[in-house]
Amino acid sequence: MQTLIEVDVSKPAAEQGGVIHNRWHPDLPMVEMVKPGSSFRVQCLDWTGGQILDSDSANDIRDVDLTQVHYLSGPIGVEGAEPGDLLVVDILDIGTLAESDWGFTGLFAKSNGGGFLTDHYPDARKACWNFEGIYAQSRHIPGVRFAGLMHPGLIGCLPSADLLKMWNAREQALIATDPNRVPELALPPNPASAVMGRLTGSAAQAAAQEGARTVPPREHGGNCDIKNLSRGAKVYFPVYVKNAGLSMGDIHFSQGDGEITFCGAIEMAGWIDLHVEVIKGGMEKYGIKNPIFKPSPLEPRYSNYLIFEGISVDEAGEQYYLDAHVAYRQACLNAIAYLKKFGYTGEQAYAILGTAPVEGHISGIVDIPNACATLWIPAEIFDFDIMPNASGPEIMVSGGADLAMAG
Amino acid sequence: MQTLIEVDVSKPAAEQGGVIHNRWHPDLPMVEMVKPGSSFRVQCLDWTGGQILDSDSANDIRDVDLTQVHYLSGPIGVEGAEPGDLLVVDILDIGTLAESDWGFTGLFAKSNGGGFLTDHYPDARKACWNFEGIYAQSRHIPGVRFAGLMHPGLIGCLPSADLLKMWNAREQALIATDPNRVPELALPPNPASAVMGRLTGSAAQAAAQEGARTVPPREHGGNCDIKNLSRGAKVYFPVYVKNAGLSMGDIHFSQGDGEITFCGAIEMAGWIDLHVEVIKGGMEKYGIKNPIFKPSPLEPRYSNYLIFEGISVDEAGEQYYLDAHVAYRQACLNAIAYLKKFGYTGEQAYAILGTAPVEGHISGIVDIPNACATLWIPAEIFDFDIMPNASGPEIMVSGGADLAMAG
Amino acid sequence: MQTLIEVDVSKPAAEQGGVIHNRWHPDLPMVEMVKPGSSFRVQCLDWTGGQILDSDSANDIRDVDLTQVHYLSGPIGVEGAEPGDLLVVDILDIGTLAESDWGFTGLFAKSNGGGFLTDHYPDARKACWNFEGIYAQSRHIPGVRFAGLMHPGLIGCLPSADLLKMWNAREQALIATDPNRVPELALPPNPASAVMGRLTGSAAQAAAQEGARTVPPREHGGNCDIKNLSRGAKVYFPVYVKNAGLSMGDIHFSQGDGEITFCGAIEMAGWIDLHVEVIKGGMEKYGIKNPIFKPSPLEPRYSNYLIFEGISVDEAGEQYYLDAHVAYRQACLNAIAYLKKFGYTGEQAYAILGTAPVEGHISGIVDIPNACATLWIPAEIFDFDIMPNASGPEIMVSGGADLAMAG
């Protein structure tokens, strides 16, 4: 497998020879060109570009510079691809770099990024994971081990100028409804820390002024954080610019549905092997607005789930109207309350839900006024039996291990 | 298996000997008492009590009286169960009644109930399904057949007086924010058409005045419409009143995650075989607020999914903040647009998403401002290949079959 | 679903109105005719025709009259089916009869039928199973419960006269190599106890003289005892006579690969719902000699297997050449030795392997001189953890329950 893009994890993102960018913009030059039908390897930095260490302090999580994220490798041009086509991307394989054989999970501080349960867990915390072959385990979270479902959290093609304009307009409109909110409602373009690949000089500065931030998923895919875009999956991406311009990064060793701690997956640097084809005019042929995909035959097989329900009544008892966000939060809180009965701290349980291959389903979405969401935990990932029984739970996790703290 | 509760589908719900109720209230007398460890059969009317016919007109859907729903069988008392316990319910099996071997799916009119996509499909429509063993197929939706994942849409224990009061208060508060909305935000207690089981006279009248409507799922479970509470599942229900008072109904032959057409599952009359046990003090032991459950080993096995993404930007391009409801709606609309390319009408595609064992995942819920939801369609349920290819889709479904209309 | 063939389990097989036969012969008249595209129900006696009781004595197993088996329902004629066609049979559903809601497993005495491990377990023994919805459990084998994978042990079309002649010739040749062996090598035609459906008088007598016994699977399918011909499966049967002549019986609630105790599945009376189609000339078109099939999407899902290996060296240490029979026997014996460490008797463990959904794989078949077979036990079927650990097994099963004995 030919390596198309190489990175050096010991160097800053801006010193990677222009193969890295952290904003979406149609003017980004292709760093490599490939033909339809070709296969190649792309190396990626971790999403923060090395800001987080394999350590027992969460100061790095507390102080992370989020204007830098996400560092993406690309864009890669595909010959003959044109707006309106579908770029068919086989994610052939994903792996770790020999020099970086570990991963991290962060609970971001509410004042710097936050997360799904940031009102409950507002402080910066960190878990480090070591990889043992297909499995991950953490010295900060004993009693749990699972097979990775490696995937790029972020992958997609460059937006057109019109699409970019639309993104910026609609997100700015949202921000305008509550501009001082903490955490913020959305992230506007920000030239600070922008890395614009092979754009230089005033072109780079201009693009950085309007380049879309990489945090949200959008029409092109982007930061979908779909755990099932895993090695072996086949993805059909809309093409908006000549030669498509495929970029990717934010590789996860594993993640639960929702990536609930925000930096919630097991984050890592690594490589992705890809194969690309083009379906001419595929967007119109198939009525495609967002990417579609086929999952991999190689997803881990679990069958012994314990499932938690949540409804759209919030922690204070307030009733929401078919709000799946609130319902899923309740399902997560219910699962955390349960896991704490076995000795986990809330932060540990929260991190398990973010990293392990848990499933989050929208189970009922029409039964006014309550949405019903379910959270599926594979019981097989624990060293002990988590199923209920008549005698009640025993403390199985103890002895002081916990997520690293800041301070 | 002993039949504890029998129904007669040829008679109205109010003439079933008091074994049916359609409101939640702690004063409902137990219709039968069982011991922990016992197994028994419960027959159930369809959720509307026979208002819908196996016909090619949707007038019955248009005119359905929703003050009547849902007709539940029970409550069944379990000896020794007390508030704070967990009632462990094995759903041993579910089946159809010999005299009622069919099911229906309705798109409710926007003016009478609506559904997840009611702004797109505001008119009453209906599909009827015939059951061929484990499979369902519909003369109104050609080209699709799937194995049923039978489950009770609605099951749970009676609320305590305090819990009922809380439900009514919070839902009334929501209604008060927009009392004239169509469809309504929530359904307040309504004595019209209330069937109160074995309560009679003024006690029945009083209970009907405050009995909670059955539409939303709540802390006790209730109308969760979780397709995975299927035969073979084991559910742990919170107990709020002496003897628990387990009721159930709204049996579905099959349903997709979300039950998106509201009357979106394949609705049927039928029977459920149950086994009950009690975990004393289980709510506190395990920190339980909502039911938890283990799925069945007998769920249909599919592996060849086509997956659609949706983000929380609505049809008009407006940006929402991490709104999984909007994101799932977009995923559904994307899937419908795709299926139409093969010749389905929008209503047919909408009904497929409501009834077939599709999965709805909350894939990303932290990447501000966009939630990302995914809709998983098992390709195996179609007679033809729905995967994309270079030449584009062919019209595979044609010839005039469509959902029944009203008028 | 129309019931095409009804049986009365309270009456002998010969008094079922001619819808039962227990020999294969081309002259058997069709008991019903159906059109391609039709669906219908067929009721079946248990394979012994009611010889075995739900009791705690194995006298009935010891004394079973094996000249009677297997009692089949049919043959059913399919209009237009001709030799060389494929009969496409959808097994739509299978169920128990209300009046016969239980099943049995027998270890046949070595002197009367035997079984796979008859040299180790030569005595008649019996386990009775009660069905709790989709699950089976036995008072004779505590600690184990599993979801049924119901299937007809025996199903196929009538042989032609030539095919029948070939069967009889080749099996007689085998018998001739050791005619006095106990158990016998094969079962020749035997008019004693023959039930020939609607054939009467001298025609019946003549057919009984040459009708093939039902025990072995043959080219037409027949007694394949393939656990995966379960409800929801689609089978393609070769057709040898005009109108095909489909017969079936020997319904199993569950069975492990190999049905190793001979009467090793959970045997029951019941019903089967079928749908039939015809592929004209399908045998030649697809090069078909034996039936082929697609399994059901509704097979129970297990993932936590414990797997035992066996090689083709027998219990006495003798070396066999790539003998998968010997290898699988060793894998079974290894599993039994293991399960005994948890307190099971050998007979209980033997019966578990025969009835539970264990898988038997031919793992290596070319590595001279040893075949390698593997036996897969789903750990989820046990009430306790069967996986090895450092402290060793505990006795989990005790208290005197065991398979019923004779005498």
Place this chain on the structure above:
Amino acid sequence: MQTLIEVDVSKPAAEQGGVIHNRWHPDLPMVEMVKPGSSFRVQCLDWTGGQILDSDSANDIRDVDLTQVHYLSGPIGVEGAEPGDLLVVDILDIGTLAESDWGFTGLFAKSNGGGFLTDHYPDARKACWNFEGIYAQSRHIPGVRFAGLMHPGLIGCLPSADLLKMWNAREQALIATDPNRVPELALPPNPASAVMGRLTGSAAQAAAQEGARTVPPREHGGNCDIKNLSRGAKVYFPVYVKNAGLSMGDIHFSQGDGEITFCGAIEMAGWIDLHVEVIKGGMEKYGIKNPIFKPSPLEPRYSNYLIFEGISVDEAGEQYYLDAHVAYRQACLNAIAYLKKFGYTGEQAYAILGTAPVEGHISGIVDIPNACATLWIPAEIFDFDIMPNASGPEIMVSGGADLAMAG
């Protein structure tokens, strides 16, 4: 992950610094010692030590020197392990070597090794496979691609002197029954080409005289060719000598149950990551004679199988008694006849059955006189639909690609 054993695929097996052996003998010195609880990487040559080339000629297959096989890496000593213990081996991961990113499948000539269907396919043939991430495909077999289920074909601990003596005695006894058979019944010790690791001089010569050949699986595991000993599996090996002495090799990218073409898997050089623990006295505690194991959660997921039956009547119509070997051969021949209808040559179909993740089940093993075996082909591995339909198969594979020939 620390690399414990390194190999150089450009050098002969005998020049690898003594870390390679190709006979089993208790006197082989440990090449490395590890502690229980440690994880490490082991590199392996392909089983032939580089005799086979990535080419379009099968001369190398025809001329392969089978006295050399299998080249194993090890033995590795585990501190504290003693006879009677169980060595618990986690197969953490498996991968290819960067310098050897391809694999091969051989049909061995009947005169030199043969295979399961050697009477039908007696000539040397070869398919080469290239790996695209998790997938394999071959220029010699178009239309098929599948996810690898990588595993060591051969892994186990050193035999004790007594065990070795027993192996040699029983295999010699078998050979003696037909010493001139082609292919031979078993392979006696043969000092020619023996590589004895770090044994030197007369000790090496003596050990080579009696060292067991590596071809058959035996009590210690060895060449089981169980496709499910894949990355993520946990295996419990019997220990027969001080420090256990774990050796392994014969890595397969993928294999079908039975590895029917003998060199039937996709053979490769590569590496294995392992973790080891010890259960003291585990053989007696759990009644272990052969290894037992838990499969990986990462096995490829297929659900759309087409299944072929075979019974124990051979190609000439001769009847065998419950012979699963004959039955499985018939199932394989039936599958090949079927695949040929789509345009495959017999050799291509044979190689597909050997390499793809097909399952081989012993379905019925007690219905005298016919064993029934089933062969499960996952339909998802083909580019086209292989299921039967009314119009019959179309030629989907053509254009001259075929397995490489010798000559």
